[in-house]
Amino acid sequence: MGTLDRRQFLSRTLGAGAVAGAAHVGLPRHPATVASTLPARARVRAHASSVKPGPFVLCTLTGGNDGLNTVVPYLNSDYHRLRPGLTIPGDEVLTLGSLDGEELGFHPALSGLYSLYQAGQVAVILGVEYPDPNYSHFVSMDIWQTATVTGDDASGWIGRWLDVTGTDPFRALSVGPTLPTAFVGDRQQASTLNDNTSGGSQMPGQDTYFLKIYKKLMTPYHGAVALSNDVGESGINLLAVGAAAEAALNAESIPPNPSDRGSGDIGNQLDIVAELIEYGLPTKAYGVGWSSFDTHSDQLDTHYSLLSQLDAAVENFMGVFPSPVEGKNPVLMIHSEFGRRPEVNGSAGTDHGSSGVVFVVGPGVKGGFYGAQPSLSKLDPLGNLVVTTDFRRIYATILEDVLGYAPASRILGGNFKPLPFLN
């Protein structure tokens, strides 16, 4: 099965890339061991409340990332019993220590995240989901993105924050041509950026005079069909955001990364965000995302490749922000719509499960474990992990301490106790 990233995929459709002889694109083999040979990074730990956290960067992994093979309970006998052929051996995991008697370790592809963890900059939040898990990709992702228990017809949680904080189109920027629901409110939505690191790609090529009349054409007006004004708004916001993003990317504030680890599409997206933060855009929330985590079959190789690219992307990104600086103290949250079934299926993969792992990474993050690792000996009646930590507790922390909006209950529709994962 192909799991090319979207960027490669799109560029290939130009007919430029040739994959001779095979329709199925091979994945890198799963190496027997991965040496964690990265140089130790000099880090300055933040002092509590000295530098405000932010901007927020939301990274959404679509498809259902397998939490059990991401943060691995590698000594647990039930883990080995439930997924023969699909376990990560203990001598390969990057050990994290124990939580409530369970030894946990990162998947070997997460070497960069591991060094960040050792530097105290990774919050590992375990058993995260919501009550009464839903196993549909779309419903579950909607629940996560809307922060409601049904996901029905609701606006996104960051979108609702946009609804109550004015109209500035710079407040939230998402990379890619379409917007995740999280960034769509009832009245406001995030702006988007072209998924391309070249500044010129952020604006259309027309001259100033043409764009002046374009602005007139696009200006929303009273009495127009609602959708017509929505078309207009997208054009008006483009003129502001596109020009600023172009300037930011052209400034190339960040030296090119010497790393040759492939970080793929997600790396490209995070590179763009890093440039914009470093340039000093006033944006408070960024969105990036990646798909293909739906590993129903041949999971081992696919998952290795996915995590490896994600890891390289996060490592490169965080390399730009080694210590907290005002306005450049990013808080990166990585989540998926659900975890996967503990038991292997007949296709050497896993089906939809519940209760996943969330990472929050950044120089202002207080590293360590949060939540609780679900038991593998006490699965729910459907054979899934029991949820220990409501995802909205993470949002509450983000809203109040990163986006600066309190009380978070006004956005979340209920009181959720924030998790103390920030310094």
Add this chain to the structure above:
Amino acid sequence: MSKRSWSELVSELIEGLSARDAAGDRVPLPHLTTIPQANVPGYTFDAWNEFSELITWWIERMVVSDTPLREKLVLLLHCQFPTSFDKVGWASLMYAQNELFRRLGPGNFQELVTAVAQDPAMLIWLDTGTDHRHQPNENFARELMERFTMGAGHYTEEDVRQGARCFTGWQLDYTTGEFYINPYDHDNGVKTYLGHRGNLSGDDVIEIATHSAASPGWVVSRIWSWLAFPVTAKHPIVRGLSKAYARDLNMTRLLEAILLHPAFVSPEARGGLVKQPIEYVASALRVLGLNTAALPDGSLGWNLGQLGQLPFAPPSVGGWGQNQFWLTTTAASSYLQLAQMLASYADLTTIEDLNGKPSQQVAAVAELLAVDKWSKQTYGSLVTLASALKQDGGSWPAQELVTLALVSPDFMLN
């Protein structure tokens, strides 16, 4: 447009659903490697290039088709059963699925779903072909109910599990490229699915799901939402149309009922949809008198990717969204670039000839783009541009004017 002429047009469109598409059939099919061909030792091919050429082939069909409603239906069925080359990996299988939609789309929905379930692209896409008797894979069984036939909220997790058991043994033969049922991998035990009990087969499951109480509302609301304006299964229009559809699951009769529904030509339906990027590209090419051969190689796929809708490559089995989904700032930029490219390839002599007569020029652009009447704001903007370009000289006034018109809300909306 008078009521009479609308109903005549509808009859013509409906007849087209079962008529031969002479112009569409003349579009040359690129060479697409089949599974048996690829199995020949020493055979090599470029799957990505085949994929790119397939995109061009489909768009070209849409542009030239004599049976436009059927081509539209093929697109809607791609949205209903979103399947991606990204995982399928064979352009020949994506093509076969596309032809399946064209052939069986206008008929009975149960037969269509059965054919889709056994379609090799779908077998790969939702892993149906990879599971075993005692370890069913739930991927297809779940999406069959949630996305294809019923919608979320009308079944239990147990129905997903039991349904998955019924599809065990449905496999793809990688020597012939054909679907078959492997009796050794099929679970012949008793299953209970949506209240039905017995040694149910995959075919039984599809019959039960397509005839379930929730199915008509789901199917009708999806089709209506893509043709008129977004509605849920609970909308009164959907309830009304669902009753007739439930009698025979006939898609041709459903399409006819939708097109002739009073609400379809109501003010609410005007400007009720943002054109999907694929529709936008096809209709822009069509009105500009262009075809895909006029454009640089690969540019169609690239532009559609920039707009967020690469054909044969939906982001997931959930497919694409609607309306606001397409209206991002990035898309606004991509539309401007695409519009400029299209305008630069079109023959705009008649509009060029009207240089110096801004209002006539703007009227001619409306006629070219088949826009009934510009909104006041669009009209004003176009006239301003036409007047300025007249004074400017030296530039390509007609091109710029058509570029602006192509990104106007008037053209972007259906």
